[in-house]
Amino acid sequence: MTALADFSPTITRSTLADGRDLIYFDDPGAGPRVPAPDGRDLPPRAEPGELRFDALSGDWVAVAAHRQARTHLPPADACPLCPTTPSNSSEIPDADYDVVVFENRFPSLGPVLADLPSSLAWGESVPAAGRCEVVSFTSEHTGSFGELPYTRARTVVEAWAHRTAELSALEGIRQVFPFENRGAQIGVTLHHPHGQIYAYPYLTPRGAQLAAAAQRHFEATDGTQTLLGSLLDSERSDGSRMVLEGQHFSAFVPFAARWPIEAHLVPHRDVADFAGLTGEEKDELADVYLRLLAGVDALYDTPTPYIAAWNQAPLDPALRPASRFHLQLTSPRRAEDKLKFLAGSEAAMGAFINDTRAEDVAARLREAVASVSGVAR
Numbered sequence: 317m318t319a320l321a322d323f324s325p326t327i328t329r330s331t332l333a334d335g336r337d338l339i340y341f342d343d344p345g346a347g348p349r350v351p352a353p354d355g356r357d358l359p360p361r362a363e364p365g366e367l368r369f370d371a372l373s374g375d376w377v378a379v380a381a382h383r384q385a386r387t388h389l390p391p392a393d394a395c396p397l398c399p400t401t402p403s404n405s406s407e408i409p410d411a412d413y414d415v416v417v418f419e420n421r422f423p424s425l426g427p428v429l430a431d432l433p434s435s436l437a438w439g440e441s442v443p444a445a446g447r448c449e450v451v452s453f454t455s456e457h458t459g460s461f462g463e464l465p466y467t468r469a470r471t472v473v474e475a476w477a478h479r480t481a482e483l484s485a486l487e488g489i490r491q492v493f494p495f496e497n498r499g500a501q502i503g504v505t506l507h508h509p510h511g512q513i514y515a516y517p518y519l520t521p522r523g524a525q526l527a528a529a530a531q532r533h534f535e536a537t538d539g540t541q542t543l544l545g546s547l548l549d550s551e552r553s554d555g556s557r558m559v560l561e562g563q564h565f566s567a568f569v570p571f572a573a574r575w576p577i578e579a580h581l582v583p584h585r586d587v588a589d590f591a592g593l594t595g596e597e598k599d600e601l602a603d604v605y606l607r608l609l610a611g612v613d614a615l616y617d618t619p620t621p622y623i624a625a626w627n628q629a630p631l632d633p634a635l636r637p638a639s640r641f642h643l644q645l646t647s648p649r650r651a652e653d654k655l656k657f658l659a660g661s662e663a664a665m666g667a668f669i670n671d672t673r674a675e676d677v678a679a680r681l682r683e684a685v686a687s688v689s690g691v692a693r
Contacts, residue, residue, distance in 0.1 A: 322595060325414070325471045327478065332407065334358040336419035336427075341475040343414045343467050352400070352409040364428050365444040367517070369436040376432070376518045378424050378444050386422035388505045396421075397452045397508035408452070415471050416452045417479055417513075423448035425514065429487040432517045445488055447515040451475060457508050460498060460619065462609030464509075470602040476513075477590040477598065480628065483515040484591070490631050491516045491523050492589070499621025501648070501655055511624070519630050526627065527635045534638035544640040548582045557678040560607060560685050564600045567608050569678040574668035576650035577620065577677060581608060581643035588629035589641050608645065611685030621655075622647040 326342040330351035340349055365380035387396055396407045408416055419427065425446025436442065453461055453472055461469070476494050483492045496511035497504050519527065533543035551557055551568040559567040559579055567581045581604065587593060593601065612620050623646050629639035648656040650671045661667045 323470055323474060323598065325474050330354075330409070332356075332358070332409075332418065334361050334421075336361070336421065338408070338416065338418040339475075339478075340410070340413055341415040341417065341471050341478070343471050346414065349410070352411070354409045356405050361427060362422075363443075364426060365424065366441040367432065367444045368441045371435070371438060373521075374435075375521050379441070380422075380424045380444065383422045383424065386505065389500075389507065392457050392507075395457055395506065395508050397450070397506060397510055398457050399455050407450075408455075413452075413455050414468060415454070415475050417449050417475055420448040420450050420512070425516065429489075430517065431488040445517040447483060447486060447489070447513075449479060449483075449513040449515075451479075451494070451511045451513060453509045453511070460509050460609070460613075461496060461511075461624075462606060462613055464606070466602060466606065469606050470599065473590070473598050473602050473605075476626070477593060479513055480589050481591040483513065484589070484631055486515060488517045489515045490519050492628055492631070493520070493523075494590070494626040494628075496622075496624040498624070499619065501621040502623060519632065519635075523627075523630060527630050527632075527639055530638040530640075531635060539637070542586050542638055542640045544582060544642055545586060548584070556675050559611070559678055559681045560604060562600050562604050564597045565604050567604065569674045569681065571674055573672075573674045573677065574670055575646040575648060576656050576670065576672045577612065577615070577622070577645075577647035577681075578674075579608060579612070579643075579645045579681060581605060581645065583641060587641050588636055588639065590626070590628065592641070605643070607685055607688065608681075610688040611681050612645070612647070614684035614688055615680060616649070616652050618652075620647050620649050 324344055326346050328340040328349040328351055330338045332338050333354040333356045342349060362382045365378060368377050368379060370377055394404055398406055399411050399413060400406045400409050407418060425444050425448050428443050428445050430445040453464060454468060480492050483489060492515050494511060494513045530543045552566060557569045564584055565581055567579050569578060570580055625644045627642050627644060629636045650656045661669055
């Protein structure tokens with residue numbers, strides 16, 4: 317394995333016509349970039365949506381009616397993530413790029429930043445503070461993250477780490493969440509290979525649930541062990557649900573998996589987020605993630621829809637030490653031609669009923685990962 321711990325993409329900052337930030341991350345060796353100006357005549361940025369507090373559940377709800385006008389499955393020649401051409405003035409002014417990150421034109425949160433109160437009285441709302449960014453993995457309109465060459469995937473990992481560090485330092489941000497929705501069955505609005513990053517001004521319901529469980533375990537062990545570290549040790553010892561193991565990361569199907577296809581990719585040491593990874597860990601993460609995605613796509617003859625949810629520790633210093641960074645990759649695909657839909661029990665009560673056994677899915681994934689060739693470096 318070639319060590320790439322000093323991996324350093326070229327980072328170039330620019331600004332779009334309406335004032336939104338745009339950042340190019342070019343593969344190492346690409347040389348300096350002089351960004352092209354955004355020649356579009358864009359309207360001013362929309363006012364932020366609202367945040368409302370649901371007193372019944374204690375959850376925050378974002379109201380973003382302005383997103384009704386966002387781009388939805390445009391043809392390839394009008395894709396907003398492809399490089400700009402004479403016939404298509406896209407969100408990326410340059411004629412080519414490797415990886416690019418920019419503020420979403422139709423954000424659920426932001427562009428304002430603010431500290432939220434702990435709650436609101438019934439009938440009150442506040443501006444939807446926070447930040448939403450788009451991460452385009454490649455200038456190629458077709459393909460997927462799993463088909464990226466290793467160096468490009470490694471550049472994306474570096475972009476995730478860079479954005480995690482900067483977004484975590486913004487006023488009022490409580491949780492930074494990189495994710496990818498892949499496939500029309502998941503509800504993507506753009507086919508171009510891309511992901512997103514949400515910087516929330518509150519701890520999300522799922523984030524709070526995971527953080528509370530992690531905190532209970534951490535306190536029960538007198539701060540000597542994280543919950544995810546303990547679960548990883550148990551899964552590696554048992555072995556029946558392991559999918560792949562590396563020097564720094566391992567992937568397994570969790571014992572109580574909720575989705576027909578579910579795999580967790582977990583670092584071997586306690587680390588809070590992308591920004592806390594060492595160079596060697598980032599090197600391996602790009603490799604094992606590509607192998608895991610290749611295995612998921614090898615399960616069936618057609619690409620499998622998924623959500624790649626990169627869980628990072630909350631920014632609350634009281635909760636952060638108990639949490640460990642990890643990926644939760646899930647898919648509703650329960651058979652070649654069948655999807656799991658969240659209906660009464662899952663959607664209304666949050667009580668999942670899985671149609672597959674974790675051990676069976678893990679065995680299929682192990683075989684699928686073993687059948688794909690290694691990632692070239």
